[in-house]
Amino acid sequence: xxxxxxYSAFVPAWLRGFVVTWLCGFVTAxxxxxxxxxxxxRVALTGARIIPVVxxxxxxxxxxxxxxxxxxxxxxxxxPYDARVFDVSGKFVMPGMIDVHTARGLDIPNESRPxxxxxxxxxxxxxxQLFFEDCLRLGITAVHVIPANxxxxxxxxxVVRPIGLTVxxxxxxxxxxxxIAITPRRGxxxxxxxxxxxxxFLELDDYLARVAEKRYEDKLKEEDKxxxxxxxxxxxxxxxxxxAEDVDDQHRNLLRLCGGQVRVAGGPGPKLFQPLxxxxxxxxxxxxxxxxxxxxxxxxxDRTVLVLGGxxxxxxxxxxxxARPVVLPGDLTYRATDPLTGEVHETxxxxxxxxxxxxxxxxxxxxxxxxxxxxxxxxxxxxxYGVPRDEALxxxxxxxxxxxxxDGRLGSIEPGKDAHLVVFSGDPLxxxxxxxxxxxxxxxxxxxxxxxxxxxxxxxxxxDSTAKPE
Amino acid sequence: xxRGRIARSAIVGxxxxxxxxxxxxxxxxxxxxxxxxxVHTLTGEAIDGGxxxxxxxxxxxxxxxxxxPAGARVIARPTAVVTPGLIDACCTVDPEIPQQASGWPxxxxxxxxxxxxARQAAHDADDxxxxxxxxxxxxxxxxxxxxxxxxxSELTWGEQSSEVTPHRLVIDSVNLLxxxxxxLLRGGVTTVYxxxxxxxxxxxxxxxxxxxxxxxxxxxxxxxxxKATIGGDPSRRGLPNFLxxxxxxxPTFLTRRPTTRMGVEWVFRKAFYDTLRARKGLKIYGADMxxxxxxxxxxxVLDGDVPLRIQARMQxxxxxxxxxxxxxxxxxxxxxxxxxxxxxxQLKAAGVPVIFGPLYMDAKGFRGRTDExxxxxxxxxxxxxxxxxxxxxxxxxxxxxxxxxxxAMFAVQNGLTPEQALxxxxxxxxxxxxxxxxxxVVSPGAAADLVVWSAEPLAATSxxxxxxxxxxxxxxxxx
Numbered sequence: 004x005x006x007x008x009x010y011s012a013f014v015p016a017w018l019r020g021f022v023v024t025w026l027c028g029f030v031t032a033x034x035x036x037x038x039x040x041x042x043x044x045r046v047a048l049t050g051a052r053i054i055p056v057v058x059x060x061x062x063x064x065x066x067x068x069x070x071x072x073x074x075x076x077x078x079x080x081x082x083p084y085d086a087r088v089f090d091v092s093g094k095f096v097m098p099g100m101i102d103v104h105t106a107r108g109l110d111i112p113n114e115s116r117p118x119x120x121x122x123x124x125x126x127x128x129x130x131x132q133l134f135f136e137d138c139l140r141l142g143i144t145a146v147h148v149i150p151a152n153x154x155x156x157x158x159x160x161x162v163v164r165p166i167g168l169t170v171x172x173x174x175x176x177x178x179x180x181x182x183i184a185i186t187p188r189r190g191x192x193x194x195x196x197x198x199x200x201x202x203x204f205l206e207l208d209d210y211l212a213r214v215a216e217k218r219y220e221d222k223l224k225e226e227d228k229x230x231x232x233x234x235x236x237x238x239x240x241x242x243x244x245x246x247a248e249d250v251d252d253q254h255r256n257l258l259r260l261c262g263g264q265v266r267v268a269g270g271p272g273p274k275l276f277q278p279l280x281x282x283x284x285x286x287x288x289x290x291x292x293x294x295x296x297x298x299x300x301x302x303x304x305d306r307t308v309l310v311l312g313g314x315x316x317x318x319x320x321x322x323x324x325x326a327r328p329v330v331l332p333g334d335l336t337y338r339a340t341d342p343l344t345g346e347v348h349e350t351x352x353x354x355x356x357x358x359x360x361x362x363x364x365x366x367x368x369x370x371x372x373x374x375x376x377x378x379x380x381x382x383x384x385x386x387x388y389g390v391p392r393d394e395a396l397x398x399x400x401x402x403x404x405x406x407x408x409x410d411g412r413l414g415s416i417e418p419g420k421d422a423h424l425v426v427f428s429g430d431p432l433x434x435x436x437x438x439x440x441x442x443x444x445x446x447x448x449x450x451x452x453x454x455x456x457x458x459x460x461x462x463x464x465x466x467d468s469t470a471k472p473e
Numbered sequence: 474x475x476r477g478r479i480a481r482s483a484i485v486g487x488x489x490x491x492x493x494x495x496x497x498x499x500x501x502x503x504x505x506x507x508x509x510x511x512v513h514t515l516t517g518e519a520i521d522g523g524x525x526x527x528x529x530x531x532x533x534x535x536x537x538x539x540x541x542p543a544g545a546r547v548i549a550r551p552t553a554v555v556t557p558g559l560i561d562a563c564c565t566v567d568p569e570i571p572q573q574a575s576g577w578p579x580x581x582x583x584x585x586x587x588x589x590x591a592r593q594a595a596h597d598a599d600d601x602x603x604x605x606x607x608x609x610x611x612x613x614x615x616x617x618x619x620x621x622x623x624x625x626s627e628l629t630w631g632e633q634s635s636e637v638t639p640h641r642l643v644i645d646s647v648n649l650l651x652x653x654x655x656x657l658l659r660g661g662v663t664t665v666y667x668x669x670x671x672x673x674x675x676x677x678x679x680x681x682x683x684x685x686x687x688x689x690x691x692x693x694x695x696x697x698x699x700k701a702t703i704g705g706d707p708s709r710r711g712l713p714n715f716l717x718x719x720x721x722x723x724p725t726f727l728t729r730r731p732t733t734r735m736g737v738e739w740v741f742r743k744a745f746y747d748t749l750r751a752r753k754g755l756k757i758y759g760a761d762m763x764x765x766x767x768x769x770x771x772x773x774v775l776d777g778d779v780p781l782r783i784q785a786r787m788q789x790x791x792x793x794x795x796x797x798x799x800x801x802x803x804x805x806x807x808x809x810x811x812x813x814x815x816x817x818x819q820l821k822a823a824g825v826p827v828i829f830g831p832l833y834m835d836a837k838g839f840r841g842r843t844d845e846x847x848x849x850x851x852x853x854x855x856x857x858x859x860x861x862x863x864x865x866x867x868x869x870x871x872x873x874x875x876x877x878x879x880x881a882m883f884a885v886q887n888g889l890t891p892e893q894a895l896x897x898x899x900x901x902x903x904x905x906x907x908x909x910x911x912x913x914v915v916s917p918g919a920a921a922d923l924v925v926w927s928a929e930p931l932a933a934t935s936x937x938x939x940x941x942x943x944x945x946x947x948x949x950x951x952x
Contacts, residue, residue, distance in 0.1 A: 336873070340652075347652050349659075368874070371835035373883055374933070375874050383933035384874075434933040435885050460851045461887065464814035472795040472819055 045069050046445045047082045048424065050092030054431070055416040056393075056400050066096060068422040071444035076416050089447075091426050094439065097396070098416050099144025099423030100378040103364045103403035104282060104310055104330045107134045108163070112151030117188060118203050120181055120260070121252040122158025124148050128170045135165035135173075139449040140457060141367070141377050142425035142438040145175055145413055147403070150182045152284040152310070153189055155199045157182030159256060160282065162407055164423075166448045175421075176409055181260055181279055185294045186286030186312065197293060204301050207257045208266070214249045215241035215267045235268060242267035247275045262302045280306030280408075282330070288318035295325050308406050313337035316352045323359045328406045331356060333368040333375065335384050351388040353398070364403040379431040386432055395432070504528050504545040505944060509925060512555040514915040515900040525555060527921040530944035535915050548925075553938060556895065556930050557913050558663025558922030561877050562902035563782070563808050563828045565870040566667045567653045632677060636707065636731070637744045637763040639699040639770040639779075641677035643669050649691055653872075654684045658948045660876040661924040661937040664903075664912050666697060668808070668869075671706035671784050674731065674740040675699060675763075678770070679782070681906055683922070685940065685947030693908070698780035698806070699770065701741060703797070704790040705843055708732050731761075738793055745801045748772055775801060780907075782828075784808040786845035788815040795823050806905055809869075811846055814853045817860040826905055827857055830867040831875065832883045838870070854897065855888035865902035866894070882931045891931050920944075 046068040053061040055076060065080040066073060082088060106112035109127045128148060138146060149160030159178030167173035187196040216234055219241030223230060232240070245265045250258055258265070259279040265272030281303050283294045291309065298304035309315075309322070310330045316337060322329060337350045356363045365382060368375025375381065378399040385395040404414030412421045422445040429436035441449035451457065505527040512523040514535060526534040526542065541547060632638045647667055657665065663684055669676035679700060681693040708731055731737045740761050747757040748771040757763075763771065773779040783794040783805045791810060798805050807813070807827045813820060820827065832854075836846040850856070857864040866884060868877040881894040889897075903913025912922050924930070925939035940948035 345652070347655065371833070371837055373832065373834050373875060374879060376834070380933055386934040387927070387936050432934060434882050434931075435891075437886065460849070462850065463856060464812070464817070464850065470816075470819070472792040472799070472816075472823075 043087055043445060045074075045083050045086035046422070046442065046447075047080075047086040047088045048091050048096055048426070048442075049082070049088055050090055051094060051096040051426070053416060054095060054097040054396065056098055056396055057415040057417055063092075066416060066422075066424060068424075068442070068445040071422055071446075073416060073418050073420050073422050075418055089426075089440070091440070095427040095430055095436070096416070097142075097425050097427065097431055098400045098414055098420075099425050099441065099443065100142050100399045101145045101147070101364075101403035101407075101413060102138065102143050102367060102378070103147050103406055104366055105146060105148060106151035107370070108132055108146060108148045109150070113153040113157060113188075114150070117155040117191070117199055119150075119154070119158055120156045120203075120256040122150070123178055124150065124158060124161050125170050125174075125178070128161070128163065128173065130168055130170065130173055136456075137376075138165035139441050140438060140454060142427070142431075142441060143367075143378060144423040144425070144441060144443050144448075145404075145409075147180075147407055149178075149180060149282055152182075152184050152186065152286065154182060154184050155188055155191070155196060156203060156257075157184070159279070162409065164443050166443055166446065175412070176407070179280055179408060180282050180306075180308070181256055182284070183281045183294075183297075184284040185290040185297070186284055193293075197297075200297060203257065204261070207254055207261070210254050211242075211245065211250075211258070211265055211272075212238045212267050214245050215239075215265075215272070217241070218244035218246075218249070238268045239270060242270060242272035245272055245275070250275065260301070260303050278303070278306060280308065282308050282310050284310045284312075285315055286312035288314050288316075291315060291318040291321045291325070295321065295327075311352075313352060314339075316350055316355045319355055319359050322356070322361060326361070328362040328364070328402070329356060330364050330366060330403075330406070333366050333381075335365070335368075335375075335381060351384075353385045353390055353395075354388045357385075357390045357394060362402055362405065363398055364406060365398045374434065379427075379436075380434060383432040383434065392432065504533075504542045505921075505941075506539075506541050506545045506547045507555060507923065507925065507939075507941075508547065508549040508551065509553045509555045510551055511929075512915055513557075513895060513930070515557055515896060516914050516916045523555075525915060525921075525923065527923075527941070527944045530921055532915060532917055532919050532921050534917055548939065550925055550938065552927075554926045554929055554935075555915065556661075556924050556926065557899045557903075557915050557919075558924055558940065558942065559661045559877050559898045560664040560666075560865075560902040560906070560908075560913050561657070561662050561867050561869075561898075562666045562806075562865045562905050563668050563830070563867040563869055564657070564662075564665035565670060566647060566665065567651050633672065635764050635767075636673055636740050636761065637675040637767050637771075638673055638677055639675050639774070640764070640766040641669075642680065642696050643667050643677045644680040644682075644692070644695050647680065647682065649682070649688055655948075656872050657684045657876075658940050659937065660872065660878055661926070661930070661940060662877050663922040663924070663940065663942050664693065664906075664908070666902075666906055668782070669700045671700075671702040671704075673700075673702065674707045674737050675701045675744055675767070675771075678779070681908070683942050686942040686945050690943060694906075696779075697906070698782045699774055700808075701781060701783045701794075701805075703737060703741070703783055703785040703794045704734065704787060704845055706784070706839075707737050707740075708734075709843065734790070734793070738797065741797055742800070744771060745775065745797075745803075748775060749801075774803065777804065781805040782808050786811040786843070787848075788812045790845070791816050792819065795819060795825070798823070798825075808867075810853075811849050813862075814850045814856045815848075817856060817862065820862050821860055826863040826865070828865045828867050828902070828905065829854060829857060830880055831869055831871050832880055832887075833871075833875070851883070852887040854884040854894070858889060858893050863901060863905075864897060865905055866897040867902075878930060882933065885931055891929070894931060 048066045050063055053064050061078055064078040067075040067080050109124060110129060145162055145164055147160055147162050150157030160180050161178045162176040163173040164175050187193050215238045219237045222244060242265055259276045260281060263276035263278045264274040285291050285294050298307045308328050311332060313332045313334060331352055335352055337352050339348050365378060367378055382395040382399050386392050401414035404410040413423060422442055424442040425438055426440040427436045428439050439451045506524055508524045512520045512535060520537055523537050524539050525532060526539060632641045665684060666679050666681050668679045678696040679698055680695055681697050683691050731740050743761050744763040747763055748768050750757050751768050774781050781803055785791045785794045786809050807825050810827045810829050813827055840846055866880045868880045877898050881898050884894045885891050899913040903909050910919055912920050921941055921944035923941045924937050926935045927938050928935035938950050
């Protein structure tokens with residue numbers, strides 16, 4: 004106690020009650036009380052019907068969480084005496100769902116400039132956005148926020164949890180992916196879009212060559228030598244001298260995208276950075292081939308996730324050949340009007356992608372839709388059209404985790420993983436079930452009964468039976 | 474053309490039509506049997522492992538252990554679930570016909586006609602060239618007046634030549650070949666009441682249609698209920714019909730009446746008041762007089778021969794509707810009724826049935842731009858059910874994942890039982906349309922409008938496999 008500043012020391016007596024009341028009001032005013040940053044020591048969810056996603060469902064079991072990580076799962080788990088126990092008998096527990104590609108949570112989805120690889124969504128994430136509150140309500144516990152599709156090269160994304168008062172507190176993983184769009188941004192046509200992309204990578208090569216040349220010249224100056232070699236030779240000799248701090252913001256992420264290793268004058272230099280991946284937006288079927296070629300040309304194909312528009316199912320052969328993970332559009336049914344007959348043809352995209360054997364993830368539909376913005380409903384739609392239930396559940400949990408390189412931490416209920424758990428009142432694919440509780444890293448982050456905004460929408464009116472229409 | 478030639482061509486025409494006619498007759502006399510895992514009859518308990526026998530487009534029998542007539546075509550779907558075809562009692566067909574001028578900046582500041590003119594003049598002074606180049610056909614100084622001459626009939630389903638148009642028929646606007654009917658069918662909807670939109674205080678008469686089958690069998694009732702609207706819609710909607718979008722001034726008494734809720738109520742009252750006067754042989758006069766053709770229809774409404782629908786969203790608008798109805802001793806069905814949960818006792822006391830919907834998280838389109846949807850409740854259907862008020866659910870212009878069967882699904886998520894929800898999209902709307910025991914049930918004698926679902930109809934994982942209208946398969950999905 005000694006030495007710690009005391010409440011009474013800096014708040015005058017007459018104000019104390021007011022401050023306490025005000026703080027309480029602040030905490031309870033939000034629909035979802037902000038949880039403490041430190042997860043509780045031990046949490047146990049008992050009597051649950053567990054859908055672990057990996058492995059067989061458990062009819063009645065316990066999930067034990069220790070310091071934010073899942074410690075044990077199974078029908079017979081010994082509960083430590085000090086665990087905070089949540090009895091969820093008869094309810095379903097599934098891993099937190101993952102929104103793998105969204106620009107929601109940002110103030111503006113895209114920068115007005117076309118090529119912005121140096122940007123990081125961390126600077127624009129607003130923890131107080133209602134979007135994050137909605138995520139909790141819908142059982143989404145991890146969101147990959149990344150610049151939207153109206154770009155050439157957008158910035159770095161970031162995987163966040165929808166709780167926390169700062170971006171740091173929210174962060175699950177720093178950005179591992181840049182956004183690239185093959186479909187032209189507004190005001191661009193395809194030629195300009197592709198030319199801009201090529202030009203950007205050419206400019207990177209040129210930049211590194213100039214840095215290498217400069218480094219070699221500096222070295223000569225330092226050693227007080229005067230050797231006159233041509234620029235090509237200088238670049239070759241200088242490429243091993245390029246250091247990480249020579250690469251500016253604009254080029255660092257591009258270099259990381261290309262693998263992080265300096266290449267000058269056709270030869271390899273030092274590996275300066277960890278590589279980055281790319282979420283490549285392909286709005287149309289024709290974009291797939293362009294995306295694959297671009298990614299192969301610049302050595303990021305192995306770290307590419309394709310973000311598809313509805314029409315892309317037509318390029319299923321190319322997608323199959325590329326065998327890269329794909330993010331499906333929010334509108335799962337693609338509708339096209341036959342120009343000749345005027346008839347509307349419908350294609351259920353996930354079934355086609357599933358049949359092609361691709362790793363796919365579902366994203367929520369439009370914000371203002373009632374059902375489609377729920378990932379579990381998106382999965383239910385897949386089951387409706389013949390995708391097996393397990394595969395549909397993976398498409399909203401484990402598959403997105405794999406795409407983000409976070410399958411060691413997220414996407415299933417297994418010991419050692421982050422404790423992202425959603426408690427549903429019933430089967431998550433049954434629409435009458437609702438999200439009752441959400442745990443993120445073991446923190447009880449959401450409780451339906453305390454969701455002020457939702458409870459308002461479910462409250463009775465103030466019908467006054469004595470009032471007459473007069 | 475001589476009389477003989479006319480007769481001859483008529484005979485040729487008849488002969489040409491004959492083979493089709495006989496083929497059709499033949500198709501109808503075929504007996505069809507549908508076997509399913511479960512049949513929701515809506516007249517009693519659901520029948521597990523039941524079958525439906527259809528003859529001549531009507532349901533002949535439904536139940537378990539029925540003997541299958543010889544020569545019957547049997548469709549066996551042992552895991553499927555059969556329900557009656559769904560009924561939307563307040564459907565807006567063809568959402569591709571925009572219900573208001575697209576891009577009309579309802580939220581934003583809109584320049585008045587004169588402001589626009591002034592801006593245009595200033596712009597012209599700066600830049601003497603047309604934006605569209607040298608030869609767009611319009612004289613250089615055409616200005617908005619020339620454009621204003623064009624009226625835009627495709628912008629609304631509400632006839633705007635008068636505020637009171639119960640003598641206009643919505644059927645005249647319906648395109649039976651529209652893709653929208655296919656879309657409705659894919660959602661399992663087989664009968665719709667197509668409503669006029671809310672642009673008029675007293676609008677046109679809706680029509681009851683089947684969504685599939687031969688065109689000559691589509692129309693169930695050409696002219697049905699008269700649609701009236703209380704609230705802000707009549708004064709906000711349809712405005713661009715007077716002047717093209719962006720050129721019109723905000724509604725004033727010069728361009729538009731009524732301009733307020735008071736005005737809307739007045740137009741409604743005046744119409745029925747004048748009808749009562751006309752019935753007594755008294756002269757009718759004054760502003761906002763209903764057109765003479767409207768009087769006979771309003772007369773029938775007063776007599777209860779033509780049903781009346783009133784759309785109202787907010788509590789005070791619902792109260793206004795109840796008050797006006799009491800004033801003229803009208804019975805009506807309430808449409809949309811966003812805030813019905815705030816006037817349950819009053820609705821119950823007045824015995825007014827409610828056609829509620831749609832349910833939404835955020836209202837879209839025109840509805841979203843009205844200020845009347847700020848206080849929705851997700852569990853209004855449950856509250857209506859608990860209050861004992863007769864209600865049907867409607868999706869209005871929404872389709873697919875927000876269409877009628879999904880509306881029922883949303884209602885179940887928010888507290889309605891699946892049985893109540895299914896009833897609210899089948900038997901109850903059938904009753905409200907005066908088609909009880911004809912559609913909306915699976916019982917002997919009813920029209921064979923059936924949907925065969927892959928699972929329980931209100932499950933998110935369920936889809937229609939087969940849709941029948943009058944015993945004809947109008948939609949069939951492989952597997």
